[in-house]
Amino acid sequence: MRILVADDDRIAATVLAQTLRRWEFDVTVASDGAEALRHLQSTARTPMLAILDWMMPHLEGTEVCRRIRVELPLANMYLMLLTSLESKDRIVAGLEAGADDYLTKPFDPDELRARINVGVRVLTLQDRLAERVNELQGALANVKQLHGLLPICSYCKRIRGDDQYWTAVESYIAERSDAQFSHGICPPCASDLEREIEKHKNSRQRD
Numbered sequence: 261m262r263i264l265v266a267d268d269d270r271i272a273a274t275v276l277a278q279t280l281r282r283w284e285f286d287v288t289v290a291s292d293g294a295e296a297l298r299h300l301q302s303t304a305r306t307p308m309l310a311i312l313d314w315m316m317p318h319l320e321g322t323e324v325c326r327r328i329r330v331e332l333p334l335a336n337m338y339l340m341l342l343t344s345l346e347s348k349d350r351i352v353a354g355l356e357a358g359a360d361d362y363l364t365k366p367f368d369p370d371e372l373r374a375r376i377n378v379g380v381r382v383l384t385l386q387d388r389l390a391e392r393v394n395e396l397q398g399a400l401a402n403v404k405q406l407h408g409l410l411p412i413c414s415y416c417k418r419i420r421g422d423d424q425y426w427t428a429v430e431s432y433i434a435e436r437s438d439a440q441f442s443h444g445i446c447p448p449c450a451s452d453l454e455r456e457i458e459k460h461k462n463s464r465q466r467d
Contacts, residue, residue, distance in 0.1 A: 261380050262286045262306060266296035266321065267313040267342065272365065276311065279369060293319025300328055304335045307383040309376065311363065314343040322357040329358035336386045338379035
């Protein structure tokens with residue numbers, strides 16, 4: 261899993277990044293909000309967890325969250341704010357800006373690990389869901405449907421296609437759907453056929 265750490269405090273960012281790398285995460289460090297935003301925008305197609313310091317030059321962490329949610333509403337990103345103030349108003353403001361979670365600093369390693377695990381689970385589930393949606397969309401795109409007025413011969417039952425050629429009904433349908441045909445004879449037709457055979461036998465006997 262890829263994680264972005266954004267903090268203008270170089271020491272704090274290094275400590276956090278080293279902690280995450282010990283847990284075998286792929287970590288990128290940004291030194292300000294603008295750099296963090298550019299990185300997130302360039303990796304929008306990849307599941308990403310970001311830990312953003314609230315107070316940063318150029319763009320605050322809350323503004324990074326807000327812009328990501330507006331500009332990339334479908335991006336699979338889990339955004340955490342890092343703040344030294346754990347006030348209710350501040351937490352609410354961060355969540356309303358688009359953050360998924362928050363962490364107070366100096367961070368506790370156990371709490372950090374627990375919150376990171378939550379983010380990884382959410383990103384993994386969203387990624388699987390996105391794959392499933394793509395599979396379903398692909399399946400729906402391949403579904404063929406018959407619609408409109410179909411000119412059909414009342415005698416031989418052939419259908420006139422868009423190319424103005426007449427084709428057997430089973431061929432026409434097979435080309436436009438996933439239907440497959442097995443040939444048989446229905447009871448009314450079987451009765452008609454028997455009568456025709458019997459009639460033919462009788463006529464030959466008379467001859």
